[in-house]
Amino acid sequence: MTGPWPLHPPPGDGEALTSWLNRLAEVYGMSVDDLLRHNLAAPGADLPDQQTLDLDPPPWLLPALAERTGTSLDRLRQLTIAGWVPWLLDSLDPEPVPGAAFDTYVRQDSVLLTTRERPGRQVPDWRAWLPTDSKRGPLRRACPTCQGAAADGTFGFTLVSQLPLTLSCPKHRCRLEAAFGGLGAFVAWEKPDTRPRPAPAVVVAMDARTHQGLRTGAVALPRRSVHAGVWLRLLRTLLDELSTPLSALRIGSRHTVKCIWEMAGQPPRAGILGPWRPYEALPWPAQQMFLEAAATALHLIEAGEATAHGTLAPLLTPAPRRHVPDGTPHPPRERDYWQEARDAMDRAVALARDDPAAAHQLLSTLTALTRSETAFHRVRDDLVALGVPADHLPRTLAEQRASRTLNGRPMSVTS
Template sequence: MIVSRRWPVHPAPTPGEALSSWLRRIAVRYHASLDDLMSNLGYARSEPKKLDACPPPGFVHELAQRTGVDDHRIQRMSLSGWTPWLVDQMEPAPEAFTTYTRQFSVLLPAGRRRPREITTWLAWLPSQWAIRACPLCIATSEPPYPYQLLWLLSLTLSCPFHGCLLEPRPKAAGHTFPDWERKSPTPRPVPVTALSMDNRTWHAMTAGSVELPRRQVHAGIWFRLIRTIIDELGATLSECRTAGPLIKRFWKEAGYPQRFGPRSWQPHEGYPPDAQLLTLEATGTTIHLLENKALTGQGREAALFLPPTSAPLEELQRNS
């Protein structure tokens, strides 16, 4: 099916919506498939995962011409639109993990974690592509249901609009919700500490900055700070050294007797989905403990999470 060169009537993208979600809703409006839409734009078939990660060159501009939606807004509907804030680059590189996760130190002293080369790693993009969804967002919208880019990443636990836990979707269901149409899951609350972390992440995505106790930081710094804490919580015993008991304390306060996750080290994005979510929950608890001085980190940037002070922060400003 061929649709007109200009699309005068199309659904507007929703806040935070993923690119493939919006395209699917446009296709349904024109009684077409996603493949038909891609062909009409002059591009070959592309999987939703690839569109949400990195759309083909020129695709965003062509879509902007057809819809009248700003290029920049469309680009931000895919992970590639968040370089270098959320991710440094979209082309995997062996040194990318070390560059992203070793810039800051919060829980462990600087230089304690060893460099690691991971050839296929991209920040926050899970190796097991999955989707989670907010039951209230689905219940208050109509099919084809829009879904957010954040629902695809191992970055948040909750919905920024309803504050409830994002629920996992069966792989076979993909981006459809026939089971929820029959019986929607009961919204579940999110721990206050995780909700606070997620609210900051949403503010970083929408406003470009985050308020920490001692100063405002750029969104790119926030994403790297929480990714640093995740990596420090998962550090090996040889990396922790004398700080090992401190890391155990953070995990214990989060409700776990020991470090949660696979026995052998791997990046957060490679964890099974359940382990990723529990690690994010522990990260929210860790930030809460730091900000309330219940526990103190040993890294350079730990001071960012301390209560406000009138003392100058020249060192932190230089690191930012």
């Protein structure tokens, strides 16, 4: 079949590509392999496996799906992990230098600990959030409430539920539960008596930010909003710090990390006593413990009950309170009499530069108590230095006194 398909249910919010392909195949009573082979792939093309479909599908698949269903390529890319590069992870390409991907994503910043407290790690061929063992399939988790309420043919696995990134359903705030499934299709719960279980409030708060970032591209933190990529790297960095052996930490940090694990109800490092392994290499039960500890740490930092020393820590605490004036006028400033005197003197000198009568009066005022010619000339020379013309001023003390005649008005001075 070529051209648009007559029936094509749209992909759900956050749905994985394999899940949507399975629902499309069910509409026509086909298997996913038959749908790919006979309706999407070129003749003789090799069919990708399930992990490749959700990770980075072959280049011919998404354009063919867009043609058949009318769904935009941008929307289809969001059904795959490759479509979230470089937000979710930096790249799917081989790293140029062994260990560079881990250092850039996890160790470029810090949250709880100082840089010196974090031991160096060599993790070649590492990719954020993806299993290090290629034989290990994706997680299969789902919300019991979503699955139970969905009409036939409408329930699908989300892309994020296949990654060790969240623990709860953003809609119902209950834990995602382990399920059996194949090529995106839900088969059954791992535990037959599976029922909705409410997730802890700290987990719901952490997961809500992750879903907000993947939905909108930004995450609101106490200090300010950050790009989704910053939030995902902050979270992955925090998980790495929580895996640090307590013996490698300073006393203060050791106490903080120990309290976080205790508050989360889990043993330090999720009970792992052997050699360190990256989060992506841990089994899912241990990853769950780490995510619960990370949610607890975020809550304690924001509540001011745990002190974080990392470069990203300020994002998790409210901005310092700034004083805002209430409109009450400030009290009047205390009068500065000396400044007033200096200002008056400056005005008098400025007037004396242009007005001989003012110059006479200024010199007379400044030498009113002077009895010697030496003191008189010292004051007169100071006024000249300030720019008062010499011919505006009496030459001697006697001449100054003579100028006080005629009813106190200064007499003209001739050379």
